[in-house]
Amino acid sequence: MEIDQPIGNDPDQDALILSEAADLLGRSLEASITIPAVLRLLSQLAGLNRGRVVLPDNTGSKLSIQYAYGLRDREREQGVYNLGEGITGYVMQTGRVCVVEDIDREPEFRFRAVERATLPSEVVSFVAVPIMLDDQPAGVLGCHRIRNRPRAFQADIHLLRIVAAMIGQTLRIGTLIHQRTQHLEQQNEALRSALERQSFKHGILGESPVLLEALEEATQVAASDATVMLRGESGTGKExxxxxxxxxSPRVGKPFVCINCAAIPEQxxxxxxxxxxxxxxxxAVRSRQGKAEAADGGTLFLDEIGDMSLDLQSKLLRLLQERCVQRIGGNQDIHVDIRVITASHKDLQQGVNQGTFRLDLYYRLNVIPLRLPPLRERDGDVALLARHFLHTFTHRHRRNLTLGPGVQSRLESFPWHGxxxxxxxxxxxxxxxxxxxxxxASDIEHILREESTVGEETEQVDSNPHGIGVREMSAYPSTGRPYQRVAESDPQELQEVLQRCRGNKTQAARELGLSARQLHYRLEKFGLK
Structure with missing residues (x-):
């Protein structure tokens, strides 16, 4: 039965209860701890006993006691109701407050959780208020009380409604945290699964058909000693x-030696x-073996082979034909047992036609051509890689971040020239x-907008004295930042630029027109620190 009686409560006492309840609920996000503590307050300070919070199950067809104070475990387990059943089911279904002044005289009161013999012999009442979220009942807060008390029912209803609203917000926050945590766990699980599936591919992450086809082909040719030429844009993972x-290959366990032909000056x-x-x-204060010797028994990987000069191409051809090298300043042939893998983002066939690449060397290198697909052709891999990099960098930089709505779709729509x-x-x-x-999505959009301007900026003529062909870079609009042959730098020039930049290597590299790796290489070669 519903009632409307005048308030006869103690405002100071109610204010104390609400203050303590707010403190408890704000102290921890663990609902299983905070909500029973609030129900204990209602029992000890307001005489609202055996408080329980009843919530729907996953199907929404059953209601059960999730949190309680003053109920035994068995009583909590028995407190299960169908939607619309009993007083609790009625409040949940209608979203209306219900007060039963005498539970012995109310046929709808089920005594489901607590048997009558357990309760005091006096007239016992039951008050139930809905826990509302977004104007919809999300649960029920119910309590017993002795009917004959100086405190009015309406005072209890007023207090319980406020507490129910506080509990509702706690449940909302808990649900949001659970959803976010579940989402992160699903992302991490998907990433772990993907990494497990891809672990044998040595960091090559992806599930797109074009990538899997390239991986299968690479695995198939690995067993032979044939020369492999990897073709693909910069940033596709050739190394x-x-x-x-x-x-x-059978050479596993032997050296794998890599040279980036574009990052090292020609001399x-x-x-x-x-x-x-x-x-x-x-x-040359002492003799030094080259990378071809260092790779003896293993694999020599020549990255950006298209940047090699014609003179050096002829010497590489001899290495491939005779499997021997001759050191600079020496006259002795040193035999090496190596497998050669090359890579280039340039079209070497076009280089042959233009006379910048030897035809005989091209045929020697192009025994097994293998094309690596650009990222824009790898359907679904952008999202997978984005989650992988998010996982990597949040751990590296000690941040806890997630991807918001629309981020993955925006990343997938970007052309990714790099x-x-x-x-x-x-x-x-x-x-x-x-x-x-x-x-x-706005954060990503801002970054991608900056990325899109890079191609425009490289179309300007480079005015630096070291002659890096920035205008040449625009000839490769679909390959990101291609490697370019860089001018020589003498030790004195490097030292002067470093002193002018006060040791800032990034700024020095920018002034010299070098990448950070190219500058580092020169500093090591000339013994500069």
Whole structure:
């Protein structure tokens, strides 16, 4: 029965209860601890005993006691109701307050959780109020009380309604946290599963058909000693593919040696590849073996082979034909047992036609051509890689971030001319610059807008004295930032620029027109620190 009686409560006492309840609910997000503590307050300070919070199950057809104070475990387990059943079911169904002044005289009172013999012999009442969320009943807060008390029923209803609203917000927060946690766990589980499935592919993450086809082909040719030419845009993972081929080959356990032909000046590349004898040139204070010798028994990976000069191409051809090297300044042939894998983002066939690449070398290298698909062709892999990089960088930078709505779809719609390397940079920048706990679509949009202007800026003529062909870079609009041959730098020039930049290597590299890796290489070669 519903009642409307005048309030006869103690405002100070109710204020104390609400203050304590707010403190308890704000102290912890663990509802199983805070809600029973609030129900204990209602029992001890307001005489509202055996409080219980009844919530629907996953199907929404059953109601059960989830939190309680003053009920035994068996009584809690017995407190299960159908929607609309009894007083509790009625309040849940209608969203209306219900007061039973005498439970012995109310046929709808079920005595489901607590048997009558357990209750006091006096007239016992029951008060139930709905827990409302978004104007809809989400649960029921119910309590017993002795009917003959100076405190009016309406005072209890007023107090319980406020407490129910506080409990409702606690449940809402708990639900949001659970959903967010579940979402993160699902993302992590998907990432773990993907990593487990891809672990044998040596860091090559993806599930798209074009990538799996390339992986299958690479695995198939790994067992032979044939020369493999990896073709693909910058940032598609050519070195990872080369390492995978090596690990799947009979040469596993032997050296895997990598040279980036575009990152090493032309005069130094020959010495890097073939080695040199003591006194062969200024600064050659001792003999040194080259990378071809160091790879003996294993695999030599020549990245960006298209940047190699014609003179050095002829010496590489001899290495492939005779499997021997001759150090600079020496006259002795050194036999090596190596497998050669090459890679280039350039069209070497076009280089042959233009006279910048030897035809005979091209045929020697192009025994097994293997095309690596750009990221924009790999359906579904952008989202997988984005989650992987998010997981990596949140751990590295000690942040707890998630991807907001629309982020994945925006990432998937971007052309990714820089491929995986560009996506990795974008995700790390997002992790470092996002101020909230969620990377929103607007954050990603801002970063991608900056990425889109890079191609426009490179169309301007480069005015630096070292002659890096920035205008040439625009000839490769679909390959991101291609490697370019860079001008030589002498030790004195490097030292002067470093001093002018006060040791800032990033700024020095920018002034010299070098990448950070190219500058680092020169500093090591000239012994500069």
């Amino acid at each position: 990872k593919f080369a390492r995978m081929i090596h690990e799947y 130094l590349l020959e010495a890097e590849l073939f080695g040199h004898e003591k006194g062969a040139f200024t600064g 491929n995986i390397r560009q996506l990795e940079n974008v995700m790390e920048r997002a992790v470092l610059t996002t101020r909230s706990s969620v990377i929103e």
